[in-house]
Amino acid sequence: MNTREIRNKKQRIIIYVLILIPFIYFLYIMVVPLGTSFYYSLTKWKGIGNPKLVGFRNYVTLFKTKDFWLVLGNTLFLCLVCTVGQVGIALLISFLMTFKRLRFKNFHRAVIFFPVVMSAIVVGYVWRFIYNSNYGLLNSFLTSIGRSDLIRNWLDDESIVLRCVSVPVIWQYIGLYMIILLSAISAIPDEIFECAEIDGCTGFKKSVYITLPMIWDTFKICVILCASGTMKIYDHLVALTNGGPGRATESLAMYCYEYTFKFGNFGMGAAIAVSILVIAVVLALAIQLIMGRKETV
Amino acid sequence: MKKLKNLLLDLLVNVPITILSITCIFPVVWLGYSSVKTDAEFTLNPQALPTKIHLTNYITAWKKASFGTFTFNSTYNSVITLFLVLIISFVMGYILSRYRFRGRNLIYMILLATMMIPVYALIVPIFIQEKKMGILNTRVSLIPIYIAMELPTSVFLIDGYLKGISVDLEDAASIDGAGVLRTMFTIMMPICRPIMSTVVILTFMHVWNEFAFAQVLLTDEAIKTIPIGLTYFTSQYTTSYTLLLASLFMATIPVLLIYLFFNKQVMEGMMAGAIKG
Numbered sequence: 189m190n191t192r193e194i195r196n197k198k199q200r201i202i203i204y205v206l207i208l209i210p211f212i213y214f215l216y217i218m219v220v221p222l223g224t225s226f227y228y229s230l231t232k233w234k235g236i237g238n239p240k241l242v243g244f245r246n247y248v249t250l251f252k253t254k255d256f257w258l259v260l261g262n263t264l265f266l267c268l269v270c271t272v273g274q275v276g277i278a279l280l281i282s283f284l285m286t287f288k289r290l291r292f293k294n295f296h297r298a299v300i301f302f303p304v305v306m307s308a309i310v311v312g313y314v315w316r317f318i319y320n321s322n323y324g325l326l327n328s329f330l331t332s333i334g335r336s337d338l339i340r341n342w343l344d345d346e347s348i349v350l351r352c353v354s355v356p357v358i359w360q361y362i363g364l365y366m367i368i369l370l371s372a373i374s375a376i377p378d379e380i381f382e383c384a385e386i387d388g389c390t391g392f393k394k395s396v397y398i399t400l401p402m403i404w405d406t407f408k409i410c411v412i413l414c415a416s417g418t419m420k421i422y423d424h425l426v427a428l429t430n431g432g433p434g435r436a437t438e439s440l441a442m443y444c445y446e447y448t449f450k451f452g453n454f455g456m457g458a459a460i461a462v463s464i465l466v467i468a469v470v471l472a473l474a475i476q477l478i479m480g481r482k483e484t485v
Numbered sequence: 486m487k488k489l490k491n492l493l494l495d496l497l498v499n500v501p502i503t504i505l506s507i508t509c510i511f512p513v514v515w516l517g518y519s520s521v522k523t524d525a526e527f528t529l530n531p532q533a534l535p536t537k538i539h540l541t542n543y544i545t546a547w548k549k550a551s552f553g554t555f556t557f558n559s560t561y562n563s564v565i566t567l568f569l570v571l572i573i574s575f576v577m578g579y580i581l582s583r584y585r586f587r588g589r590n591l592i593y594m595i596l597l598a599t600m601m602i603p604v605y606a607l608i609v610p611i612f613i614q615e616k617k618m619g620i621l622n623t624r625v626s627l628i629p630i631y632i633a634m635e636l637p638t639s640v641f642l643i644d645g646y647l648k649g650i651s652v653d654l655e656d657a658a659s660i661d662g663a664g665v666l667r668t669m670f671t672i673m674m675p676i677c678r679p680i681m682s683t684v685v686i687l688t689f690m691h692v693w694n695e696f697a698f699a700q701v702l703l704t705d706e707a708i709k710t711i712p713i714g715l716t717y718f719t720s721q722y723t724t725s726y727t728l729l730l731a732s733l734f735m736a737t738i739p740v741l742l743i744y745l746f747f748n749k750q751v752m753e754g755m756m757a758g759a760i761k762g
Contacts, residue, residue: 190582190583190650191582191583191584191585191652192655195659199664200586202666203586206577206580207576207580207581207592210576210577211595213633214599214636215595217629217630217632218634219599221611221614222602222610224613225607228609228613235613280501281501281502284502289495289498290498290502296502296505296506298748299506299509301748302509303512304755305690305694305740305751305755306513306694306740307693307696307736307737309694309712309715309716310737311512322528323528328530329532359508367752367755368756371756416601416603420603420604420605422605422696422697427716441697444609448608449612449701454609461609462606468601469601472601
């Protein structure tokens with residue numbers, strides 16, 4: 189280990205001062221608000237005056253509101269679809285990336301990763317142009333290939349809009365999970381692949397029986413990251429539909445924003461924020477439990 | 486027969502990835518060329534290439550739609566955040582990596598755990614806190630939060646990098662009488678340059694694109710950032726699609742340039758920062 193000894197008292201003091209000042213600052217910004225968030229969620233408060241403690245009443249009201257369940261449903265749906273889409277496609281792509289047949293690997297890797305660094309707002313607006321019913325790229329593409337019958341009002345049709353908005357989100361982050369999985373794959377010793385090939389295990393068989401078990405832990409982390417990341421989906425939806433039509437594409441984070449800053453109901457807003465956190469943690473634990481630790485070959 | 490099978494397999498592997506690559510590159514290219522069209526040209530055929538280059542959209546966005554102000558604000562926030570994140574994360578990363586002291590593991594664990602917190606759980610209390618302190622809706626509203634948000638990733642990047650660097654140089658320096666601070670800043674900081682550049686790029690991208698906090702904490706037009714500015718183009722300037730396209734493209738240019746020049750560092754950083762989702 190490349191570590192150094194603390195030689196004397198003076199050094200020890202310098203070290204503690206240097207680490208504790210920024211760390212306490214960090215706690216103050218990132219950890220303390222978690223506690224206050226929970227406290228506010230137990231109060232009735234309009235943002236002015238003193239918060240009044242009401243126990244768990246906000247949560248009770250919240251769970252009785254129909255919209256909350258609708259919005260929660262939307263968010264969980266997006267969570268599921270985006271996780272399967274992003275991590276699933278990323279897994280397939282990284283399998284393909286290991287094949288010798290694939291050409292321009294570095295180019296593909298760089299390009300597929302690019303959307304990750306774009307602003308979610310920009311991605312949202314660009315896809316709004318793609319989906320637009322009058323001059324949208326998708327509809328004009330469908331017309332040009334002679335399939336005008338498939339033309340829809342992609343973002344105005346309540347029955348399909350939620351599926352439509354999941355596409356840009358999936359598209360944007362495939363690259364991120366691809367890179368994580370690829371780096372896990374590159375850590376697998378070459379001999380393992382060589383042995384497998386000698387035994388006649390090639391192509392997708394090799395990917396499923398050798399590569400996947402070897403990167404299972406990383407794969408699991410990707411699923412957890414993706415699911416808990418999508419729980420707080422916000423920017424994309426603001427840019428794409430702003431929650432509409434009606435509440436058809438509203439997420440929990442948007443609902444929290446609405447309650448807090450539009451209705452001025454801070455107690456309720458905090459309760460929604462705490463729910464997001466709790467659901468994200470529960471989801472992460474559940475995935476951990478379900479996916480378990482697969483025996484490595 | 487074998488040749489045919491080979492060809493088919495080649496196609497099977499290459500075609501899907503190529504299609505995905507094209508869809509990843511196309512929106513940016515399309516943004517670029519569509520933003521120099523006129524509205525009439527755009528609505529006539531949104532896919533077609535422009536016949537003539539019109540820069541009017543850029544000029545309008547910059548002047549009338551105060552894109553200049555938004556750019557200044559985003560740059561201001563990014564530069565200050567970057568500078569402070571670099572110093573703070575270097576100090577923390579260095580100490581956590583080099584020294585073992587009581588509480589070190591606890592600090593390490595807390596930093597790691599906070600990477601999982603969805604920022605939305607923090608937005609209400611931070612809003613209230615800033616209101617009480619009177620820094621809501623000012624030039625310093627966002628910077629302290631961005632710094633804290635960027636710290637864990639940056640600290641882990643630097644800590645990880647230092648693990649791979651031998652302490653010989655530092656030991657030699659301390660024999661020559663250099664103290665902790667001097668060793669840290671004059672000897673180790675230059676050595677950490679490669680990883681510091683990753684930190685810079687990653688922090689820049691996050692801060693440049695951040696939306697949620699900027700939306701909640703700022704109401705004054707004069708200090709809003711680019712992502713917020715972009716949402717105006719649909720409400721206030723709905724008449725012009727190409728104006729929106731031009732501003733979207735302008736918002737993407739810095740990120741695009743950085744990605745073109747530093748994509749290796751970006752990828753490395755993103756992988757370390759992936760925990761943040």
